[in-house]
Amino acid sequence: MALDISFIGEPEFFSLVVLPLLIFFARIADVTFGTLRIIFISRGMKLLAPFVAFFEIIIWLVAIGQVFQDIGSVVNIIAYAGGFAVGNYVGILVEERMAIGLNLIRIITQYDAEELILALKSDGFGVTAVDANGKHGPVKLIFLVVKRKDISTVIKMVHQYNPNAFYTIADVRSAKGGDIPHLYRKPRKRLTGRFRKGK
Incomplete structure (x- = not known):
């Protein structure tokens, strides 16, 4: 028995399911970029911040444009707000994983x-x-x-x-001179004798 998936092409299915999902994930993407942009600005990364901002605003325009096409759709509004909330969380996770600074x-x-x-x-x-x-x-x-x-x-x-x-x-924010370990640090030397767990 073949599975009937013809409903996927229906306009109602698209407006109630596909479009809200697209808005939701687009909002996650643009808010994630926005969170990273703010963090990059706070760390003085003058080149990386505008690069991220470029993609952030493009995705935001796409998402907000879809919402305005059907401003009365509660599903689209919920998807937009939900994507905004999740995007903040995802942005923080991504920044923590990148461990920049x-x-x-x-x-x-x-x-x-x-x-x-x-x-x-x-x-x-x-x-x-x-x-x-x-x-x-x-x-x-x-x-x-x-x-x-x-x-x-x-x-x-x-x-x-x-x-x-x-x-x-x-x-x-910035540092110059001194002794900051490089990206690939030397492996730690073994400590013997009196260099054991302290008090």
């Missing part, structure tokens, strides 16, 4: 930070450490600028060597 990590340790500092340096990170005093006595302030994709590596090392350390992460 630099971050400043500030670490405050209340215990001996020698093992953590040496571990970070052995993994290719540029580290600046300063002696300071906190609420409960002497502390060590550790600063390093890393690529976003390397944040998880640094945090794992903090948890390993100084699990009670306090740390903050902030975006860096």
Whole structure:
């Protein structure tokens, strides 16, 4: 028994199903591009932001044009709004996966930070450490600028060597000079002897 799919070509099916889906996915695409564009602007990416904006506005014009052709269609309006909501979420996920940009990590340790500092340096990170005093006595302030994709590596090392350390992460708009690991970092050297999990 053959499956009857002749209804797909019906005008009513197109207006109630196909067109709303096209609007929905077009809106997801253009809002995703818009989210990325805002993030690129905030990070000072002067060339990438307008490139993304070009495709964003083209897709938006297509989607809004379809809505205006039948402005009274509740289905189209819902599809447009739903695509806008989902597009924001997808845009954030895409940006997180791309992991573009630099971050400043500030670490405050209340215990001996020698093992953590040496571990970070052995993994290719540029580290600046300063002696300071906190609420409960002497502390060590550790600063390093890393690529976003390397944040998880640094945090794992903090948890390993100084699990009670306090740390903050902030975006860096631009950086020049210093020692920022390259895209393909050298593999971390094995630490032996006294360089083991700290207190």
